[in-house]
Amino acid sequence: MKEFLNFIINRNDQILNLLTQHLYLSIVAVIIAVVIGIPLGIAITRVKRLSKPIISFANLVQAIPSLALLGFLIPIVGIGSKPAVIMVVLYSLLPIIKNTYTGLTNIDNDILEAARGIGLTKSQVLRKVQLPLALPVIMAGIRISAVTAVGLMTIAAFIGAGGLGYLVFSGVQTVDNNMILAGAIPACILALLIDSIVGKLEKILSYTNRRKESKTLNKKSKRIIVSTAVLALLIIGTTSIHALVNRDDKIVIGSKNFSE
Numbered sequence: 001m002k003e004f005l006n007f008i009i010n011r012n013d014q015i016l017n018l019l020t021q022h023l024y025l026s027i028v029a030v031i032i033a034v035v036i037g038i039p040l041g042i043a044i045t046r047v048k049r050l051s052k053p054i055i056s057f058a059n060l061v062q063a064i065p066s067l068a069l070l071g072f073l074i075p076i077v078g079i080g081s082k083p084a085v086i087m088v089v090l091y092s093l094l095p096i097i098k099n100t101y102t103g104l105t106n107i108d109n110d111i112l113e114a115a116r117g118i119g120l121t122k123s124q125v126l127r128k129v130q131l132p133l134a135l136p137v138i139m140a141g142i143r144i145s146a147v148t149a150v151g152l153m154t155i156a157a158f159i160g161a162g163g164l165g166y167l168v169f170s171g172v173q174t175v176d177n178n179m180i181l182a183g184a185i186p187a188c189i190l191a192l193l194i195d196s197i198v199g200k201l202e203k204i205l206s207y208t209n210r211r212k213e214s215k216t217l218n219k220k221s222k223r224i225i226v227s228t229a230v231l232a233l234l235i236i237g238t239t240s241i242h243a244l245v246n247r248d249d250k251i252v253i254g255s256k257n258f259s260e
Contacts, residue, residue, distance in 0.1 A: 041100025084156035099141025103134030
């Protein structure tokens with residue numbers, strides 16, 4: 001235990017830098033997956049014949065091993081952060097698409113008929129009725145994707161994308177337990193933290209929860225949402241600026257499991 005604590009203290013700058021990279025890559029991947037997945041989920045509720053091919057494609061991606069998927073992507077986009085983000089986006093699509101589709105299709109038809117009866121258009125029904133009612137299910141899918149993204153992003157170290165996986169794989173190759181734990185423990189804490197944050201957002205944004213606690217949550221919930229958003233933007237902005245400044249000074253090298 002003492003050796004591990006000394007290792008953490010001696011490598012705190014490196015661990016913090018890799019943790020920031022890991023968080024940045026995970027957040028970017030989940031945001032892209034949300035931007036793609038939710039519209040696809042809405043589209044397959046409108047055009048039923050698209051549901052099978054889109055969900056089948058998302059299921060197929062889940063069946064491909066992550067390293068094999070990286071192997072397909074490297075010849076196309078090279079090594080570094082790009083194939084890692086694309087891989088995590090593809091793996092994150094299934095829960096978001098499925099939960100969006102399930103949340104929208106399981107709304108009571110009587111509610112939709114009442115909304116149409118008062119003269120709402122299709123887009124208004126979607127925006128004012130369907131999405132608010134389906135939001136808890138959609139947020140559950142995003143929550144699953146966010147936690148999965150943190151775990152999958154450790155593999156990014158294999159192709160020089162950085163992140164906490166660098167410590168894990170370096171520790172495995174050098175048989176250094178302290179290095180393995182220094183990468184694995186922060187990754188676990190990060191996954192739990194993201195799960196907790198998304199879970200709180202899920203409760204705050206829930207339509208039924210907002211109705212029950214509209215008076216007590218007003219100022220407090222707004223502060224939590226604004227603080228979380230500002231913190232995320234600061235982390236992403238700082239990391240992206242740092243990456244842009246140092247991009248030309250670095251040569252990205254993928255890892256290998258053998259010696260020279």
